Amino acid sequence: MTPPAAHKTPAHQHPALAAADPELAALVGVEERLQADTLRLIPSENYVSSAVLEASGTVLQNKYSEGYPGRRYYEGQQNIDQVERLAVARAKALFGTDHANVQPYSGSPANLAVYLAFAEPGDTVMGMALPMGGHLTHGWGVSATGKWFRGVQYAVRQDTGLVDFDAVRELALKERPKLIFCGGTALPRTIDFAAFAEIARESGAVLVADIAHIAGLIAGGAHPSPVPHADVISTTTHKTLRGPRGAMLLAREEHAKAIDKAVFPGLQGGPHNQTTAAIAVALHEAAQPSFRDYAHAVVANAQALADALLARGFDLVSGGTDNHLVLMDLTPKDVPGKVAAKALDRAGIVVNYNTVPYDARKPFDPSGVRIGTPSLTSRGLGTEHMATVADWIDRGVRAAGSGDEDALQKIRGEVAELMAAFPAPGLPRA
Structure with a gap:
């Protein structure tokens, strides 16, 4: 199925690909737009530089x-x-x-x-x-x-x-x-x-x-x-x-x-x-000094996000984080991890559902959600933005539990607006 025309990659961005295989080029364009517009919180993902891409x-x-x-x-x-x-x-x-x-x-x-x-x-x-x-x-x-x-x-x-x-x-x-x-x-x-x-x-x-x-x-x-x-x-x-x-x-x-x-x-x-x-x-x-700043900012952001989630009543495995990763047990929220992850995805917040230690639920339908800060830090978001991110997650999980799709779409619009202010490395500008 051909993606919507509005999301096709402009020919000047991938000219040879667009000429040889417009269907594939369109799919690349959709993915570029998705990575640009959403808040990527999967801890194993990141944005590479244009130099790495080249x-x-x-x-x-x-x-x-x-x-x-x-x-x-x-x-x-x-x-x-x-x-x-x-x-x-x-x-x-x-x-x-x-x-x-x-x-x-x-x-x-x-x-x-x-x-x-x-x-x-x-x-x-x-x-x-x-x-x-x-x-x-x-x-x-x-x-x-x-x-x-x-x-x-x-x-x-x-x-x-x-x-x-x-x-x-x-x-x-x-x-x-x-x-x-x-x-x-x-x-x-x-x-x-x-x-x-x-x-x-x-x-x-x-x-x-x-x-x-x-x-x-x-x-x-x-x-x-x-x-x-x-x-x-x-x-x-x-x-x-x-x-x-x-x-x-x-x-x-x-x-x-x-x-x-x-x-x-x-x-x-x-x-x-x-x-x-x-x-x-x-x-x-x-090896550059700026990367040391980045690495420390990843941890600072994760810890600020963890604190903001704790303040909103979330149960975090081990009580917080020392690194880039936060593991949430949603059992007290009475929302399964898979349900929450899919709802957050519809809200423009990309996470993965994940088992938590001693999980009573099955691995493909676990109790937890795993999030991390490498990608958002690469975009330039700082600790001052983590309360907003935690609020989106809180609202998204509550909407997942109640089935409030309108609330999820409202969050998605807010996410896209903030992401537009922090362009991602390696992605073409709109």
């Missing part, structure tokens, strides 16, 4: 480059090698690591490479349970990592929403896993990498810090770094890092060969060179 669409797309710089299986790699070396050098400098591999296609393949490097099928691995805020690839049963390996999971305390390190230590010493993952997808508090490292040493495990959500905060000095503590660090390059959809593995020098061999030829063939270039650009941007 790098993602270069002629580097045309190259096959199996192998590593200086050790390729194809000729004609003189320039590609320099691009990848640049990305690697910038990653090592930004995070202060011995080794970096920028070839993983995304976060889940990057984590699979860690398994391939350090474990054998059937080995015991340990990670945070998915309903507690962990990730599928940390040994959860429905994931390949839970089917090919024996996954054991730790939890958070029901009374505080925080990791119980005594329980983690007890489980690790009992199970003796090959790998221990720390990090996840719905963790609103600072990760104590040092505590996890001590447990990993005691139990003889390799510690893997999955910092996909907080890589940008770490790069900007707004969250402690795992580099002094973890054997391996896995991260995506989008989310708070504001790069393309890719991933990296960072490691101590002693693990460099194992990691590289696991990525290629272990799991994948040629890297996506256009993505490698865009990663290099994003890492360069993250």
Whole structure:
């Protein structure tokens, strides 16, 4: 179905695409308008710069480059090698690591490479349970990592929403896993990498810090770094890092060969060179002083938003946030998370429904909603706007409960008006 003509992308913005495939160009235009007009609160999303977008669409797309710089299986790699070396050098400098591999296609393949490097099928691995805020690839049963390996999971305390390190230590010493993952997808508090490292040493495990959500905060000095503590660090390059959809593995020098061999030829063939270039650009941007300001502003905005939500009677997992993410339990509001998320979407507020620790509801119809501040901070919104955002969420949840569609449309108009005053990076101007 062709999108409405009013939302089609002007030919001057994507001229070749508009000429070759107007239907697809129109869909791009609709998405550009959606990203411009709505308040994007999904914590794993962001806006990349125009420079990152341009790098993602270069002629580097045309190259096959199996192998590593200086050790390729194809000729004609003189320039590609320099691009990848640049990305690697910038990653090592930004995070202060011995080794970096920028070839993983995304976060889940990057984590699979860690398994391939350090474990054998059937080995015991340990990670945070998915309903507690962990990730599928940390040994959860429905994931390949839970089917090919024996996954054991730790939890958070029901009374505080925080990791119980005594329980983690007890489980690790009992199970003796090959790998221990720390990090996840719905963790609103600072990760104590040092505590996890001590447990990993005691139990003889390799510690893997999955910092996909907080890589940008770490790069900007707004969250402690795992580099002094973890054997391996896995991260995506989008989310708070504001790069393309890719991933990296960072490691101590002693693990460099194992990691590289696991990525290629272990799991994948040629890297996506256009993505490698865009990663290099994003890492360069993250090394600038302005990015440190951004990272700290993300956290300040999240904490201001959390305070404003608490003032409006919302129940927040762990009582607040230390990072970019807020997890709301809507049980006291008597509105399911999925119902609230879909209503907020109609109001121009983009969130995702999410399980909360010890959720009584099913994962596809959970009690919670997960929100975050990376995208709105990229647009320039500050702490002075968070009370307004909290008010919209409050009104939207109440409208979801009562079925008041008129209230949702009123919020949508207010959202669009504020968004117009804060143009998003990388999007064409109206």
